[in-house]
Amino acid sequence: MRSDGLGRPTTEYSRHESGPSAKPERLWLPGFGRFEGGRNSRRETATHQLPLTIAVVIIAVTAALLNPGLLLNGLFLAGLFLTLALFAACFLIPWGRLPLGAMLTIPILDLVAILLCRNGAVDIVPGLGALAAFPIVWLAASGLMPLLSAIVSFVGPFLIVLFPYVLDSGTMHASLVDTLLLPTMTLALFLLLRVLTLQMRMQRLELQQKADEVSALEAQSGDGERLLAAILDTVDVGVVAVDTGGRTLLSNRQQQLFQQGASSQDDDEDIRFFRSKGSAPLPESLHPIRRAAEGESFSNNLLWLGDGDRQRAVSTAARPMTGGDGGFTGSVVVFTDVTDLVTALTVKEDFVANVTHEFSTPLTSILGHLDLVLESPDVLTPHTRESLAISRRNAERLSILVSDLLSAASASISLHAKPTELTALLTSRIRSARTHATNAGITLVSEVPQCLWAIADPMRMGQVVDNLLSNAIKYSPDGGAVTVRAHAGKGKVLLEVEDCGIGMTPDETALIYGRFFRARSARESAIPGVGLGLAITKAIVEGHGGTIHCSSSLGTGTKFTVSLPTTMAQAPAVVVG
Structure with missing residues (x-):
């Protein structure tokens, strides 16, 4: 195990080497140690030879006790001594300095030793030819010189069985079928082990690739976590991630500073929120962490954090987190200190x-x-x-x-909405603005029906129309026409004021309802104004339960569209916005 940059334990995966300097991969087979497709050490080569050596020695000792005459057989003794000599050669020969396939001489010579032992003790221990399985397994598992090893795996055992018939050619033809049994079995054993070896090596390669991928993903994850921690600790807003039970999963340094500044102890339970400065504490059900833990999403929620001189104004926001199955797993809550802005x-x-x-x-x-x-x-x-x-x-x-x-x-605008005939109101306001329009070289065009009713405050709506007409005339310095339209829609009345003036960019159109905002073209044209008319207009329209929309293009003009309700159910009689 090791620790990442955030102090959390992570699993360390070993990296597998590749290329010319990488060690050959090894295969474990029961009873034969580790076979390596490459340069073996003396100890490993001796380990490969050990099973056959032990088997031959046990057979020699057992047979000698039961039939001492076996030790007088020259062929058996030659095979026994050759086996012991090959085992000693495993320790004495520096295999690492020899060519890659030099170690195969040991299993090939093992077949010679088995031939001598088997034919020397054929009358006493006739099954010694089965010992050929040991060198055949070695050849198959080594993975070296596969064609030569396959030939040897058949020819070697065939010669072991054939040797007695060479000495006695009279019986050779009758027993030729029997001579093919052992070499055929050893060849099949070689092929089977070769296939299993290749499959195991392929599986090992796949496991190695997967381990490398996991290691790479782990490294990327660690880098991502460190980057995320650095970003979270750099921003000047508090960030808290909580689970569905409200328990903190993650918090950044700024949030910890908020907590320390708002409480004498580092305990979330000691931190209290207030709706406004000096008010009663916020109920637990409205606590932003509690609301976020319950899956609620909110933004721009202004609260006061802490008590007394430590109290700070914070804007809170929360967004839910989902798991792989799309289920709710928790929320991220953001706290932004807006004390200076509020002040x-x-x-x-x-x-x-x-x-x-x-x-x-x-x-x-x-x-x-x-x-x-x-x-x-x-x-x-x-x-x-x-x-x-x-x-x-x-x-x-x-x-x-x-x-x-x-x-x-003012924090509020009082409205007294009632059924109002808009045609007379619009006609009156157009008549009042006509002198101003004439002096500015503007033609006022009225496209208003004979009768049009809406739920509105006549005085406040007169203020809205005056503001829109005044702006249309003021921001058309080159003359042209200002058109006022009105018509009934589905459950609403639409009022439009359109000019052919200097217009605005799309970005400016999105900002025009802010207090004291003025478009760049208006400032450059030195047109007087303070940027309050549209902010007040929007507040009045929305106080009626209506909407106002602006569409404009720089240099071609602007159109304002006001939507008002037509029934009392859509707009309250008295609205305080």
Whole structure:
């Protein structure tokens, strides 16, 4: 066993060598030690020879006790001494320095020794020819010179059986069939062992390849785990993986810092969440880890973590994990520290609300006094009246801007939806915008039916139409036409405002409803605006239970489509968004 870079134990697989420097693979056969297709050491060669040597010695000792005359037979003694000499040669000859097939001389000479022993003791121990199986097994298992070994496996035993008939040629023809039995059996044994040897070697190669693949996959897995650990410890968000029981499977360094900062102890049970700063602790059923362990998926869930001065605002998100069978196995929960962002947004909104509130009172007074002065035509010269009218328009514009800022800073927008006839509302707003459009060289086109009903707040929807018409006129500096359409759909009413102005890119279209966002083309054209009108418009439309969609192309114009409900069941009478 060894340990990976994360301190976890992993199984170490041995690597198999290949190529010219690799050792030949070996095959184990019972009673014959390890046969190696390559250069054998002296000890291994002697191990191969040992079974035959022991068998011949036991036969010699046993036969000598039962029939001492056997030891006086010259052929038997020659075979016995040759067997002992071959066993000694296994230790004395440096086989590693000789050519690869030199060791095959031992099993070949073994057949000569068996021939001598068998024919010397044929009358006392006639079955000694079966000892030929030992060198035949050696030849087959070695895998060297297969053609020569096959020939020897037949010819050697054949000569062993044939030898007596050579001495007595008169009986040779009658017993020729008997002489083929032993060599045929040894040849079959050789072929069988050869096939088994090849099969075992192929299986060993397959096992070796699989072991190499497992080793490579293990190395890749270890590298992947180390890379994942490095990435998780680098990001500045807390990451926790939990199982279906809520037990932590993995957590990164940032999450551990969150826990240490939010609790005096390193125990998840001591960490409490709150809906808002200073509120009561979050119920256990709404705890993000508990929700994630139950398979719930969520995002942008703002909570406060910890107590007192340690309390931090975190945005939580969770996504479920699935196993190989597609079943739920746990979840990954992400914690992002957004304390600084929440604090900055709170300060900004408080500042905007306070400043706009302070502006509204003097602006109201200025507009009131300007109206009083302008209502006294006898005391004003034409030049003074014109100057005061310009002042009033700018003050009114500033009042509208302050109103937009107040609406944007407010956390809610009150709506009083009711059945509203939209044709009259649209006609009134188009009439009000016509002077502005004429001065800008814009032609207003109205494609509105004679009667069209929807569930809407007339004042708020008037604000929506004014914003869309104002933008269409303002962002068409080269003139052209602005078209207002309205028609009934399936369970909804569609309002469209389309212009032929400067347009926007697709990326900008996705961002236009954000507060204070302005397209690049608008900024480069020095068209005035603060980027609040569409944010307020979207809030009003969605407060009605409707939708707003923008399609635009840079340089060719923009079209806004507003969808409103037509029944009270689709939109509440009073909506606070």
